Structure formats: C-alpha cells, structure tokens
Amino acid sequence: MDAAIDPVAEPMPEPAPAPAATEAPAPHAAGGYIYKHLLTTRLWHWVNVVTVFIMIGSGLGILNAHPHLYWGLHGAQPDTPWLELPHWPSWATIPANYNLSLSRRWHLFFALILAFGLLGFMITSLINRHFQKQLVIRPSEVTPSHLWYDIKEHLAFRFHDPKNPGAFNVLQKIAYATLIFVLLPVIIFTGLGMSPGINASMPWILDLFGGRASARSIHFLAMCGIIGFIVVHLALVILAGPIREVGSMITGYWKVPEEGH
C-alpha cells in the first residue's frame, strides 16, 4: 500500500487554514487534519448535489408522460414494454404537478451542467492528478483476499486504514470510479441518444445502445444505479461520522478519527 501521509500532490492549491498549521498532532495521527479533497472535487460535488437532485426529479416528471420502457429500435403503445411503472407521486417530481414542458425545461437546462461539469471535472482531475493519486485501483487491491478483507472491515464499520487514514479504501474507489466512469457517462450518452438532432449528428450512440427505446431504458436503469450510489454514499457518510465527512467536503480538511472508526 502507498504509505503517503498526504494523498494529494504538493503544492497545495490553496493556503492551509489554521488547524493543519498547528504543530501539535502529526497529520496522520488521530485528531490531526489531512488535506483530503481538492477544491475542484468539492465544487463539483456540491454542484452535483443540486444538479443530480433536479435531474432525478425532473426526469421522473418526464417519465410520467409515458411510464413504459421498451427494448429495441422503437417502443410505443402497441409494442410490449418490459417495464410498466406507476405514475410517480408529486413529492418525487419537479414540478410537483404533471407538467411535461416544465420538467423538460429543468431537465435540459441542468443536463448541460451535468455533462459539461463532468467533462470539466475529468479534465481537471487528470491535470491535478486526483484520478491518478486517489482513484487508481491497484492490482493488489482487487485480489479476492483484499476485497474480502475490505468487506469485513466495512461490516465492522471500520472504513480507514490506520496507517494511511486519508486514502480511499478499495470499495470506495470502485464505487466512485463506477459513478464517474460508468454511470454518469452512460446516463449522459443515453440522454443524448434520445435526442433526434443528436441521432443525426452522432448515429453511433443509437448503435451502441441498441436503438432509441433501449437507450431510454438504459437511461432509466443508470438513474437507478445513481440513486443506489447516493443511498449507500449517504449511509456511509453517516456511519463514518457525518460532521467530519461533510466538513471535509466543505473545507477540504479531514480530521483523522480515533482508532476503531
């Protein structure tokens, strides 16, 4: 395992605030602070909190117009859907009352923020080496014995390696990498695949997903995956110590927990 104390590359992109500047506990010791989340990561995180929320709410509003999902090139009333959903209740949709036009306005506005935000985050995370330093999954981490060890640690609610408490554990890396490199790109490209204008300029998207009706189904399944991520993510933030975790996502500085946490 990488034994680096500070998982982020120097120089730090912003001035160190008071807690880390105090000499007392070493950065990796319990009670010390580690600079864990880069400014671009934090910005993207909080923009996405709002964006993904609006995308899900407005997306369910759009889905209410025709809550049937099909596989293949076409899918309409006489075709057989693989999934027939009930209408989503007003507490789950944006706007609350059925309004396809307004749901689309919300969805298509924030789709631009979601897509260009992900693109910007990917580019900056390659440049500031966030991906290479914190998200790269090493072969030694995905051996069955290491994965099994990490699962047992999770079940015992121990989420940090005491020797390198600031680093992501392998299950965390897999979850984040799945979100950033699979779920979000798939939901963006299946979204583009439903656009008749984009179908003309990028017909390969339809070929990749097997037709517009399939792209629409995969778009919905990717949303389910993202909701699953959010539920697990929030549950683990609460279990790992919500003040420490949320605080670090605001300031960037993460307080090293006592042993056993």
Added chain:
Amino acid sequence: MSSIITRRSLIAGVGTGAGLLLSGCDKLAHNESFRSFLYKEDNAHYQLQNGLSSHATLAPEYRRDQMSPVFRANGSINPGTPEYSAWVADKFESFRLKIYGLVNKPLSLSMAQIKSMPARTQITKHDCVEGWTAIGQWHGPTVGSLLKLADVQSKAKYIVFHCADHYHGAALPYYESIDMFDAFHPQTILAWAMNGSPVTVPHGAPLRLRAERHLGYKQAKYVVGMEAVESFAGIQGGHGGYWEDNVDYDWFAGI
C-alpha cells in the same frame, strides 16, 4: 461526535433539505425572470447542436423489417371541420396547398401536382416528446423543392406550416415552424404517403410535414399552407408553434 442524535438529525436534515429543494424548485419556476433564465436551455441546445454538427447530417434510416408493426396515431386524429370533411369526401380533389409569404411566386398546388413531383422515400423514427418511438415509412416531395418552385426570398428565416386541425377544439389552428436549414434539409419532406399508401386521416391526410431531426410535435399533420417569414411576430402567440405558444414547449425540438 458521531452520536446517534447527530446521525438522526443528519438524516432528518437530508430529508428536510430535499423537501426544501423540491418546493424551492417549484417556487423558482413561478418567478418570471427565473423562468426566462431556465428557458434559455432551448436556444442553448439549438446553438450547441448547430455549432457542433453539420447542417447536412441525416437522421438514421431503417429497413422495412425494422418498422413498427402498428404506427400509433396521436394528437389530432381528425380535424372534423366542414372544409376538411368536404376534402375527405372528394378524396382531396378540391384541396390546395398554399405557399406564400416571402416568396416571389406564391403557389396553390393540387394533390395531383404535388404527387407528380420527384419524391423522397424514407423509413425514419418518430420520437414523441412523451418518450415513445415509432418507425414508419414516409414518401413525398422535399420542402426545399417546393420552396424553390415558389422562389423563396433570401430574407426568409423560417417556414411556418399552417394546419387544418384545431387541437382538442383550440380556437386557433395547429401550426409549427422550422428554420431554413431544416427547410432545405434533404429529409424534410411533405409526405403524402405513409407505409406505402396515401397518408390516412388519423396520420395527417393529405400532407404531413416530416422534419426528421425533431420531436413529434414538429411533424405537423393536415398541412394546408407553407408561409415563409422573417420572424414569428404576429403569428398566433408568436413562439413559432401551437405547443410553444400554449404550454411553453421548446421551439427547438431537436432534443
């Protein structure tokens, strides 16, 4: 620090935050200036798609065996006006398509004249704004060839398609519009045949617009007039289409 109380209050906080955000969205959308800001996505997508792709890209076309077994008809399925019923009774013999506005040679064409023009046949998908898709075959002259026949003027920016139907009894007839790039797009046709036979009344007889890089509400049925204009000012609600005027649908229906 991470006591149960903190955890419970955090869960409550997340729930409250989500609720506030949801109702906040609805409150914001009632604000006139926020709404016009939100509505800028329409033009943003129009500019992005125009800027990032060629105007000449073709919508995907399909094989006969990939067509929908039944092509669903929705929206207006019969204009039902006395004038339209008279056309149906005489098999559209007395029907005339008017081409007017910013054209040097205003035209009034019979179905026989339209059917004698060179026609394009295309099997394309029809994507309803609601989310469903049907694939059908369309056949008819290109809108571009009709506009050339009428000698459209260079100051025309849009083509407005006026229709015979009043959607769900609306006071004013249905209409839609496209820009000149779409008007002269090789797949933009006025279809008089669908799936190998004349377009039926539920699907827009005698003429239906096919603008294949757009959603279904652009595919105006029962087209009776094509008007070349510089702007939408003075045409019904001024937003370039029935749905655009009445429920704020995007004018750019390419997404």
